[in-house]
Amino acid sequence: MIEPVTGVVGATALSVLVVFAVLETPAMADRLGGGFAGRARAKALGGAVYLVASGLAVALSHLPVAGWGVHLTRPGHAALYALGCLVVFVPIVGYSATRPASWAHSPELRADSYGPGRIAALVGAWAFYLLGYELLFRGLLTFQLVEALGLERGLAVMTALYVLAHLTKRPAEAFSTIVAGPLFGWVALQSGGFWPVWIVHIGMALTSELGSAIANPDIRVGGR
16 A cells, blocks of 8 residues: 555656647547547547546555545535636636637647537537546645645645646646646635536636637637
8 A cells, every 4th residue: 555645646647647648649639530539539538547547546545535535515615616716717718719829729629610519529528538637636636735745835736736737738828827726726625625626627628619619710610
């Protein structure tokens, strides 16, 4: 048996490496079918990697459920914090999505057109990916680091790993994680679980993906 915090940090580092160095590459998307379908499958597979990494960390450290960060002990606070974060972050992400400079990178799950079926696939791929991602980062990692190191140092280490996971993203997005990391960690801790952060992250991701698709005149959305 290994120490829980060691297992969780190791699982986080390894899974981030696999996802960003292997899965989120054009070569992998091509292997999975190419185009939108290949990118959506790669995104969902990334969520599976994070879920498997979480399971391995739990199994190897014999970590009880109480330390997973999956409870929602304060649902009222969770709803309030989620709503507050959405009100603040969604307009910022939405504005960024309308700027032509962002269209080279967004939507990540790019297609020439988005009908109802493709939009549903995009929502599902992102929701599943972020389920694994937030379970690992704002669930296991945040709760174990804070228990082992205290609030400030625990959130700092989690945020450092969160920033590293975004180094392949646009500079503005990578920089934003310096603020979002400790805020999201604090929200999870105050709520008793990672669920409100998962909802917020889905809202931000879909705003970026669909907002940039709607704003880009070269992409058709719905009946446009």
